[in-house]
Amino acid sequence: MRRVFIVLNERAGTLIDRNPVAVKAELRQRLARPGRKVDVLLAHKRAITRAIDRGASADYDTIIVGGGDGSLGYAANRLAGTDKTLGVLPLGTVNLFARDLGLPTDLDEAIAAVESARPRSIDLGTLNGRAFHTLSGMGFFSQMARAREETRDLPGKVLRVLAAAARAFFRTGRFTLDVTVDGRTRHTEAVAVLVTVNRFSGDEWRRARLDEGMLEVHIVEDTGALGKVRAGVDLVTGGWRNNPGIRSIPAQRVSITSGRRRAWVTTDGELVREQVPLVYEIRPQVLNVLVPPAV
Numbered sequence: 001m002r003r004v005f006i007v008l009n010e011r012a013g014t015l016i017d018r019n020p021v022a023v024k025a026e027l028r029q030r031l032a033r034p035g036r037k038v039d040v041l042l043a044h045k046r047a048i049t050r051a052i053d054r055g056a057s058a059d060y061d062t063i064i065v066g067g068g069d070g071s072l073g074y075a076a077n078r079l080a081g082t083d084k085t086l087g088v089l090p091l092g093t094v095n096l097f098a099r100d101l102g103l104p105t106d107l108d109e110a111i112a113a114v115e116s117a118r119p120r121s122i123d124l125g126t127l128n129g130r131a132f133h134t135l136s137g138m139g140f141f142s143q144m145a146r147a148r149e150e151t152r153d154l155p156g157k158v159l160r161v162l163a164a165a166a167r168a169f170f171r172t173g174r175f176t177l178d179v180t181v182d183g184r185t186r187h188t189e190a191v192a193v194l195v196t197v198n199r200f201s202g203d204e205w206r207r208a209r210l211d212e213g214m215l216e217v218h219i220v221e222d223t224g225a226l227g228k229v230r231a232g233v234d235l236v237t238g239g240w241r242n243n244p245g246i247r248s249i250p251a252q253r254v255s256i257t258s259g260r261r262r263a264w265v266t267t268d269g270e271l272v273r274e275q276v277p278l279v280y281e282i283r284p285q286v287l288n289v290l291v292p293p294a295v
Contacts, residue, residue, distance in 0.1 A: 001031070001036060001061065001062045001085075002035060002036055002037065002061055003036075003037045003059055003060045003061050004036065004037065004038045004039070004060060004061075004062045004064060004087075005039050005041070005054075005055035005058065005060040005062070005064070006027055006028075006031075006038065006039065006041065006064040006065075006066065006087075006089075007041050007043060007048060007051040007052055007055065007063070007064070007065050007066065007067075007071075008023065008024065008027075008040065008041070008043070008066040008067070008089070008091070009043065009044055009048055009066060009067040009068070010042040010043060010044050011044040011045075012067065012068075012091035012092070013091075014091045015066070015091065018107065020042050021042070023107070024042055027040050027111065028040050030111055030115060031111075031114075031115065039060075048065075048067060048071050048074075049071075049074050052071075052074055052075045052078055053078065056075075056078045056079060056082070056084065061083070061084060061085065062084065062085045062086075062087055062290070063075060063084055063085070063086055063087065064086075064087030064088070064089060064114065064290075065086065065088060065089070066089035066090075066091045067089075067091050067092060068091065068092020068093060068094070068095065068269060069092055069094060069095065069096055069097055069133075069134060069268045069269040070092075070268055070269045070270040071092075072086075072088060072098075072133060072268070073097075073133055073134075073267065073268035073269070073270060076124060076132070076133045076287055077130055077131040077132070079287060079288075080131045080283065080286045080287050081283075081287075083288070084288065085119045085288040085289065086287060086288065086289045087114050087117065087290040088101055088103055088110075088114075088289070088290070089103075089107070089110050089111065089114065090103055090104075090105050090110055091107070092269070094269065096134045096135070096205070096268075097133050097134050097268070098110070099206060100206060100207045100210060101210075101289060101290075101291055101292070102291060102292050102294065103292065113292040114290055114292075116293055117290035117291055117292050117293070118290070118291060118293060119288045119289065119290060119291075120211075120288070120289060120290075120291045121285035121286070121287065121289075122210040122211055122289055123197055123198060123210060123211055123212065123214075123283060123284050123285060123287075124197060124282075124283045124287050125195065125196075125215055125280055125281070125282055125283070126279075126280065126281045126282075126283060127195075127265070127267055127274065127278060127279070127280055128274060128275060128278065128279055129279075131283065131287075132197070132267045132268045133197060133268055133287070134197055134268050135194060135195065135196045135197070135200075135267075136194070136195050136265060136266070136267035136280065137192060137194035137195065137265065137266055137267075138192065138193050138264065138265045138266075138278070139175065139190060139191050139192035139193060139220070140191055140192035140220065174189055174190070174191055175189075175190060175191075175258055176188075176189055176258060176259065177189075177190055177193065177257065177258050178256070178257045178258070179193065179217065179219060179254065179255075179256050180254065180255040180256075180257075181217060181249050181251045181253075182251055182253055186219075188219060188221060189221065189222040190219050190222055191220050191221075192219075193217065193219050193220070193256060194217070194218040194220075195216070195217050195218075195280045196216050196217075196218070197210075197215060197282070198210060198211075198212040198214060198215075198216070199212065199214070199216050199250070200216070201241070211285055213282060213284040213285075214250050214251065214252065214282055215250070215252065215253075215280055215281075215282050216248055216250050216251065217248070217249050217251055217254050217280075218240070218246060218247070218248045218249075219246070219247045219248075219249075220245065220246050221245050221246070221247065230243065230245070251280075251282075252281070252282055253279070253280065253281050253282075254278075254279070254280040254281075255277050255280075256276070256277060256278040256280075257276055257277040258276055260276055261275070261276055262274060262275055262276060263276050263278065265278065
């Protein structure tokens with residue numbers, strides 16, 4: 001890291017509690033080294049993506065983003081296939097990507113981890129040509145993203161999650177899909193489809209590896225109201241691998257079609273109306289990221 005650009009979401013709860021300006025100064029001081037240039041920018045909303053664009057186009061070798069999975073997804077898409085390295089400071093709500101990189105959620109500990117981190121090449125997935133780092137889904141998953149935004153102002157994290165899940169379950173209906181995995185098409189009635197970059201396991205939905213060079217598509221088949229409830233519980237508690245109503249298939253390329261021209265899809269936490277067919281592909285070891293030495 002000789003030329004470092006750090007973009008921080010100044011509206012993230014972690015920064016508001018600590019004073020964003022003070023954290024900005026602390027980061028510049030802690031990452032300073034002889035011969036190293038460190039620039040830190042506080043931004044929010046669309047200014048975050050503009051800042052990432054600026055860093056990607058300039059002569060920085062390392063772009064560190066402090067934000068949630070959505071901001072990191074944008075950065076991953078911009079930096080994929082380049083010689084620049086992406087660093088992560090987990091300031092979001094879920095922080096799936098940061099957890100899989102082995103980064104602690106405490107800000108001070110995360111800064112220390114980034115200080116000693118080294119670059120590693122990892123896989124990305126693409127949806128209709130745009131890169132994503134962790135997962136993309138439709139049906140229950142897209143409805144969960146929508147409901148999460150609607151319940152953001154409710155007090156307490158547990159209450160927000162329960163309220164969002166309840167809304168998503170009531171809104172999620174059955175849809176007919178043709179899912180083509182590596183050239184083989186499966187016609188199915190489903191309530192949700194999730195595509196992940198590499199394989200997930202356990203109740204925490206963690207990836208043991210980020211460079212397996214594969215996707216995995218998870219199809220939650222329509223088995224009635226009780227089946228939908230059981231699938232939702234198993235997805236949360238980690239029992240989904242043993243649920244006969246959830247099919248998990250490794251893949252290099254996935255194409256999903258339905259009777260609609262567009263579909264709501266949540267990708268790395270961002271809800272977008274995508275053009276159908278949804279085409280997913282794997283891009284092996286296409287992104288350089290900073291990973292703590294213990295990982």
